[in-house]
Amino acid sequence: MFQRRHTRQIQVGKVAIGGNAPISVQSMTKTDTRDVAATVAQIHELQAVGCEIIRSAVPDMEAAEALGAIRRSIDIPLVADIHFDYRLALKAIEQGVDAIRFNPGNIGSDDRVKAVVDAAGSHNVAIRIGVNAGSLEKDLLAKYGSATAEAMVESALRHVELLEKFGFANLKISLKASDVPRTVEAYRLMAQKVAYPLHVGVTEAGTLNAGTIKSSVGLGILLADGIGDTIRVSLTGSPLDEVRVGYEILKALHLRQHGVVITSCPTCGRTEVDIISLAEEVERRLAHITYPLRVAVMGCVVNGPGEANDADIGLAGGKECGLIFKQGEMLGKFSEHALLDVFCREAETLAARLAERQSAV
Template identity: 55%
Template sequence: MSSIRPWRDIARRKSRQIMVGSVPVGGDAPVTVQTMTNTPTADAGATIDQIRRCEDAGVDIIRVSCPDQDSTAALKEIVRAANVPIVADIHFHYKRALEAADAGAACLRINPGNIGSEDRVKEVIAAARANGCAIRIGVNAGSLEKDLLEKYGEPCPEALVESALDHIRILEDHDFREYKVAVKASDVFLAVAAYHALADAVDCPLHLGITEAGGLIGGTVKSSIGIGSLLWAGIGDTIRVSLSAEPEEEVRVGYEILKALGIRNRGVRVVSCPSCARQGFDVIRTVQTLEERLQHIRTPMSLSVLGCVVNGPGEARETDIGITGGGQGKHMVFLSGVTDHHVRDEDMIEHIVKLVEAKAAEIEAASASDETLDAAE
């Protein structure tokens, strides 16, 4: 088979790059994964604990809500403790944005339809500039400006884009260009259409999301369709999957979307069958256990878990490690696509975990060696 696969090519939209703290967004930077804490921000300890779990899951940027002075007062401690940039989410009171900028937020997320007059937005711009903050313009179908709703009659792509362009103009008029934009909606079609129109109109980085997407299963499906189709079209520089679930789950789903498109790999990509009567072991429970046990692996690699020999060997040839169900409780283990040995039911889980950990160490060692050689040259 040819190594050239044009049907996999994604021509990424060209955007300028901004910095969110130490993390580049846009340009040729990797597509970043974001989430948002759901603890009371004023409880700095609980918020920091949640940020730690998200960091373990691989989050690049994390947002915290700042609805009151107690929240912005706690923000300084949270920023100091976090290992990733913190975005302060500001909705109704522009003074919270001023306080958050002074507290060390790397980015201010403002919803222009809620924050008030242009003069207030100007003050936010001044605070952002003085503190080296980026700004995210967060347009949302659920909180569009009244004049746009009167003009268009309902939330529509044109209304979302017009709102975004109006507020981009304010930033640009004040010579502020460290901004990214989102035009979110809970309706997948509305959000996707708005992002396509905005992508054609501006050169700034775009923050993707399907807002209020739903629970873990329903929200994952909606987000995968919306965010995935946009990324496939080359649109998007940072993503947040909005789920009624713990924020670390949002991070994991975000990475799964990126992995499925071959945009960015982190951890183990599992290829597994839905199982049937031919299965030689309990595929469903095995995959569930392995996904839980292998969450600590950050090194990109692939693992196939197939219940029988119909598709098992073929899938295993394409993965780093593979297990295929066999007879009498003995299963075939593939390493780098080649049958290597057998393992029994009772030893299978621990055996695969050890193989994955060993492969991760091998890949990391090889990567470190290559970096050393490059440095020497």
């Protein structure tokens, strides 16, 4: 197991971040925040797949005023994403958000920053200092020659010092670039300098396939280093995929247990059942299960029975058929056309029983 870096713990609504708290999974709505119904509907979908904190863009005052109705309609913490206009931050806080994401340096004078900090402090609202490589201060770009990891860290530290000057420490930090090496270097440097919790991610990572790979590499390196208290996978696509990928990264490192963990055969010339379609359908049909059920979908007799037998529930394919194993015992042999329905039904029943047993302990 990896040794997590110890950080100061803060609260974002009901979710603890840092310290010994589990690494939380976040996403961002992709609706127009001014459309309350659409935004709330998307948040409910995200919550159903495990999203623990949600952020929404606040481009204008109408969007800021919509946050109150959104917050009253959801059960997870809401973060307002603010740029440039400190009045939007004040309105968001007034509307009951749990945190705001902004850069103190881009909302104007120290008086404006102090106004936001005072309001956040009096309403117990956390602040995320969010530094992106694409929007660094001009003097830092001139000093370092480009948006280097060192420039990102110096930018973040400026913002931290400004908030600390006003007595505010209920904060977390992110330093995101669109490439993995620079992102990793920036977070490693920052981890040596502060004890604040870190929100980690690779920004603008790309489409589902490329973005998943890039995020998995970047977040995997950092999390294996013990760096990261909350994560967001940034994909050009559905925010539901952001949450799913986030959990898969954490599950792969044994940092969180959430939902089905599937071991599946890559297939080869020995496979005599359509294991590719079978595994994809098993993953889709069991996606609603939140209990960490260990599932094996194997294609032949070489490794299949052993892997399937070692899982909570598994199947091993044969010629137009498959064997189903449940908790170490063979349940039976089933034809290829019946295999999927029987397997998913048995998996759902087993997950419900194990979850009930766990909650009773």
